Amino acid sequence: MQQILLIGFGAIGQYVHQALQISEHSRIAAVLCRPGREAAVREALGESMVCVSDLSKLPPLDLAIECAGHAGFAQHVPALLHWGLDVLAVSSGALAARDLASQVEQASTMGQSHLALVSGAIGGMDALSAASIGGLNRVVYRGRKPVQGWRGSPAEKLLVLDELSTATTFFTGSAREAALQYPKNANVAATIALAGIGFDKTTVELIADPDITANRHEIEAQGVFGKLQFSIEGEALPGNPRSSALTAMSLVKAVEKRGSSLRLV
Numbered sequence: 001m002q003q004i005l006l007i008g009f010g011a012i013g014q015y016v017h018q019a020l021q022i023s024e025h026s027r028i029a030a031v032l033c034r035p036g037r038e039a040a041v042r043e044a045l046g047e048s049m050v051c052v053s054d055l056s057k058l059p060p061l062d063l064a065i066e067c068a069g070h071a072g073f074a075q076h077v078p079a080l081l082h083w084g085l086d087v088l089a090v091s092s093g094a095l096a097a098r099d100l101a102s103q104v105e106q107a108s109t110m111g112q113s114h115l116a117l118v119s120g121a122i123g124g125m126d127a128l129s130a131a132s133i134g135g136l137n138r139v140v141y142r143g144r145k146p147v148q149g150w151r152g153s154p155a156e157k158l159l160v161l162d163e164l165s166t167a168t169t170f171f172t173g174s175a176r177e178a179a180l181q182y183p184k185n186a187n188v189a190a191t192i193a194l195a196g197i198g199f200d201k202t203t204v205e206l207i208a209d210p211d212i213t214a215n216r217h218e219i220e221a222q223g224v225f226g227k228l229q230f231s232i233e234g235e236a237l238p239g240n241p242r243s244s245a246l247t248a249m250s251l252v253k254a255v256e257k258r259g260s261s262l263r264l265v
C-alpha cells in the first residue's frame with residue numbers, strides 16, 4: 001500500500017482524499033496543514049488520521065501530494081524533496097519564482113527525489129511538450145472564468161466584478177507575470193509554459209466573463225510540428241469556484257498511474 005502525505009485539505013485535497021478511499025494500492029496516511037488547523041482537519045477525517053503542521057512528526061511515507069497553494073508549496077515541497085520524498089504538485093505557478101525553482105532543483109538532486117506536475121485543469125500537455133522538441137515559435141493561453149472565479153484576486157482592483165456586463169480581458173502578459181500576480185488562477189499558464197516555450201515566451205490573457213458558468217481554457221501553439229488548438233470547459237469544484245474539478249481528478253489519476261503496470265506517456 002502506497003502511503004501518501006496530503007499537503008493542504010481544501011477543495012482539491014478533500015476531493016483527492018475522498019477518491020482515494022476506494023483505492024486498493026494508495027491511502028492518505030497523513031495531512032500537512034497550517035499551524036492551528038490540525039484539530040479542524042482531524043475532526044473532518046477522524047481521530048486516527050495523522051494531521052500535523054510540522055514535518056518532523058510525519059510517519060513513513062512513499063509520496064506527497066501538494067494542493068496547498070503557492071505558499072504551501074514554497075514552505076514544504078523543497079523540504080520534502082530534500083528529505084527524499086517524491087512529490088506530485090498542482091501549484092505549478094510557484095515555480096515562476098526563480099529562487100524557489102532553483103531551491104526545488106537543488107533539493108531534488110540532494111534527496112534523489114522527483115517533483116511531478118500534474119496537468120491539472122488543462123489538457124494537451126503531452127502534445128505541447130512533444131512539439132517543444134521540434135521548436136515552438138508561439139504559444140498563447142487564454143484563461144476565462146466566471147466573475148466569481150476572480151474574486152479575491154488582483155482583478156478586483158482592475159474591474160468592478162459585480163457590474164461586469166461583457167467578457168473583459170484584464171491581463172495580458174507573460175506566463176511568469178500571470179503566475180506571480182494570480183497565484184490561485186494562473187497555474188494553468190505556468191504548466192503550459194513549462195511544457196512549451198517557458199515562462200517568459202508564453203503569452204497569457206486572463207478574462208472575466210459574466211456569461212459563462214464554467215472555467216474555459218484555450219491554447220494556441222505553432223511550431224515546426226504544425227499547429228495546435230486546445231480548449232476545455234471545466235466545471236469548478238463545489239468547494240472553490242476558482243478551481244476546476246479536473247485538477248483534483250488529474251492528481252488521483254497520477255497516483256493511480258504510479259501503481260499501474262501500463263502507462264500512457
Ligand SMILES: NC(=O)C1=CN([C@@H]2O[C@H](COP(=O)(O)OP(=O)(O)OC[C@H]3O[C@@H](n4cnc5c(N)ncnc54)[C@H](OP(=O)(O)O)[C@@H]3O)[C@@H](O)[C@H]2O)C=CC1
Nearest residue numbers: 008009010011012033034068069072091120121187240243
Ligand atoms: N494546476 C492547476 O491546474 C491548478 C492548480 N491549483 C492550485 O491548487 C491550489 C489549491 O486549490 P484548492 O484546493 O481549490 O484551494 P483551497 O483554498 O480550497 O485549499 C487550499 C488548502 O491549502 C491549505 N494551505 C494553505 N497554506 C498551507 C500551508 N502552508 N501548509 C499546509 N496547508 C496549507 C489551506 O489551509 P487553510 O484552510 O488553513 O487555509 C487549504 O486547506 C490553488 O491555490 C492553486 O495553487 C488550483 C486549480 C488548478
Ligand SMILES: O=C([O-])CC(=O)C(=O)O
Nearest residue numbers: 121185186187188243244
Ligand atoms: O482551476 C482552474 O480552472 C485553473 C486555475 O485555477 C489555475 O490555473 O490556477
